Amino acid sequence: MILPALFYTFVVVAGIQITYYLFFTSLLFKSxxxxxxxxxxxxxxxxxxxxxxxxxxxxxxxxxxxxxxxxxxxxxxxxxxxxxxxxxxxxxxxxxxxxxxxxxxxxxxxxxxxxxxxxxxxxxxxxxxxxxxxxxxxxxxxxxxxxxxxxxxxxxxxxxxxxxxxxxxxxxxxxxxxxxxxxxxxxxxxxxxxxxxxxxxxxxxxxxxxxxxxxxxxxxxxxxxxxxxxxxxxxxxxxxxxxxxxxxxxxxxxxxxFKEWFRQKRRHISTANYYKWQHQMLLGLFFLSKVLFFSLGILCFFLYPVKIIGAIFLLYYIVEFLVVGIATKKLKEPQIIYFLPFLEIGLLLFHFTIFIRNFISKPNHWK
CATH class of the missing domain: 3.90.550.10 (Spore Coat Polysaccharide Biosynthesis Protein SpsA; Chain A)
Known part of the structure; x- marks a missing residue:
């Protein structure tokens, strides 16, 4: 029962992530x-x-x-x-x-x-x-x-x-x-x-x-x-x-x-605790589903056929590269797309560290 549940959970969080990026395509259309x-x-x-x-x-x-x-x-x-x-x-x-x-x-x-x-x-x-x-x-x-x-x-x-x-x-x-x-x-x-x-x-x-x-x-x-x-x-x-x-x-x-950036982001992220519940839920689900997608995905590579897991990752990256790639052109940050997988994993670890630190103590002053 554990192995099928693991796979289906991975499929669900992959679907959640892809759905989020499809919603982000709203940015690609003209206002x-x-x-x-x-x-x-x-x-x-x-x-x-x-x-x-x-x-x-x-x-x-x-x-x-x-x-x-x-x-x-x-x-x-x-x-x-x-x-x-x-x-x-x-x-x-x-x-x-x-x-x-x-x-x-x-x-x-x-x-x-x-x-x-x-x-x-x-x-x-x-x-x-x-x-x-x-x-x-x-x-x-x-x-x-x-x-x-x-x-x-x-x-x-x-x-x-x-x-x-x-x-x-x-x-x-x-x-x-x-x-x-x-x-x-x-x-x-x-x-x-x-x-x-x-x-x-x-x-x-x-x-x-x-x-x-x-x-x-x-x-x-x-x-x-x-x-x-x-x-x-x-x-x-x-x-x-x-x-x-x-x-x-x-x-x-x-x-x-990184120390200076860490201090800045601690202050910014700490305000998310005061967002409306629906915004906390949507932002939290995006972060949590991304963490589960990568952690369960890596585990599934050792337990299920590589072609199946690889196909899910491929679909995810096709959608993500399309949405983020066009956004980088609109917002004039074209070089970022070439490092997307590396930056994505690194940023997850960075944000996770900030959440842990902010849970222990809160930043006080704006400067």
């Missing part, structure tokens, strides 16, 4: 056309920075130089201990559309990015808000234009793509693959009508959506989640759109070591 209006909606670009003096000097000019007729830049200094405020002030002297919010530590919100962001959002002049990070830069001078064109009467939350800079290192390959796979999932879920997360380095929404859910109040004590937990509260199939136009992307400096 509804963007607004063709020549009127540029006023936009407040919001950048929250904590000890980011060097990054602001390097990347803020790319935001300032955007080809957009009506936008302001709200710079939030989140109790920095370096020269972040001085750098902000030097840019403000040269550019009238820059506004600075200088946030001091408050005992009740010590080290809490959401508190600083809330002050910046309240100070923003315009209804339409566009968020990025101090260590990010738009890939083009049309970033604001391409992101804001997705706004409409129905669509008030826009999910963008935040790339990482390509480097010739193993950790960089894993970082870019994980970022790509995460984007495939949250873009696909959004197109299927169940948005569950976003990345704060490229996210836009209307100020009214923020106040409609009382901002970050439901999870203000959770140090991370100013992007995905907000989406959990505010986003739905009617009000959320995605932007996969290449000129709407941002690009960031990636973690340079």
């Amino acid at each position: 509804k056309k963007q607004s063709k209006s020549n009127i540029e909606t006023p936009v407040s670009v919001i950048i929250c920075a904590k000890n980011e003096a060097i990054n602001l000097q390097n990347f803020l000019p790319f935001v300032i130089e955007q080809k957009y007729s009506n936008f302001e830049i709200v710079l939030i200094n989140d109790a920095s201990s370096d020269k972040t405020l001085e750098v902000m002030q030097s840019f403000k002297k040269k550019h009238k559309n820059i506004k600075i919010i200088d946030v001091e530590n408050v005992e009740a919100f010590w080290g809490n990015k959401k508190y600083a962001l809330t002050l910046g959002i309240k100070a923003a002049k315009y209804e339409h808000l566009l968020f990025t990070d101090a260590d990010c830069k738009p890939v083009s001078k049309h970033w604001i234009s391409k992101m804001s064109k997705n706004f409409s009467e129905e669509k008030s939350i826009i999910l963008g793509y935040g790339k990482y800079k390509k480097k010739k290192t193993l950790v960089n390959l894993f970082v870019r693959f994980e970022t790509l796979l995460t984007a495939i999932q949250y873009f696909s879920y959004t197109k299927l009508g169940t948005p569950y997360m976003a990345v704060g380095r490229n996210l836009a929404y209307k100020k009214t959506e923020f106040f409609k859910v009382n901002g970050f109040i439901k999870h203000i004590k959770i140090k991370s989640g100013d992007d995905d937990l907000f989406i959990q509260d505010a986003a739905n199939k009617e009000n959320t759109a995605i932007s996969i136009e290449p000129n709407s992307f941002t690009i960031s400096n990636p973690p340079n070591t």
Whole structure:
């Protein structure tokens, strides 16, 4: 009884994995056309920075130089201990559309990015808000234009793509693959009508959506989640759109070591415990079924005819390479597809290690 159960379980989890990737094909189809209006909606670009003096000097000019007729830049200094405020002030002297919010530590919100962001959002002049990070830069001078064109009467939350800079290192390959796979999932879920997360380095929404859910109040004590937990509260199939136009992307400096990346992902993954139950179930099933697919599949190779097990693996990889391969072209990460099997196994082990570590202790501060 054990051997047949083992095989049938393997077949079931293989079917679950293939079904997930077939659902991810929703990303491959075009979204509804963007607004063709020549009127540029006023936009407040919001950048929250904590000890980011060097990054602001390097990347803020790319935001300032955007080809957009009506936008302001709200710079939030989140109790920095370096020269972040001085750098902000030097840019403000040269550019009238820059506004600075200088946030001091408050005992009740010590080290809490959401508190600083809330002050910046309240100070923003315009209804339409566009968020990025101090260590990010738009890939083009049309970033604001391409992101804001997705706004409409129905669509008030826009999910963008935040790339990482390509480097010739193993950790960089894993970082870019994980970022790509995460984007495939949250873009696909959004197109299927169940948005569950976003990345704060490229996210836009209307100020009214923020106040409609009382901002970050439901999870203000959770140090991370100013992007995905907000989406959990505010986003739905009617009000959320995605932007996969290449000129709407941002690009960031990636973690340079596995230790640095591990620390970053611990903070990000810890917020998943606060997702809605259906999102936890769907994401958990994808991860668990993938673990079982590989572990049971390897075991079945020793117990069943190689042709049968090999055929199931072949079908899985045909579907996966097709979906991920096309996604790499859309999201401008073509090199990743050549290392897919290796990256997939490595990422599973990496995520499993993070889950164990987060189970033992929780990360506390956003920086």
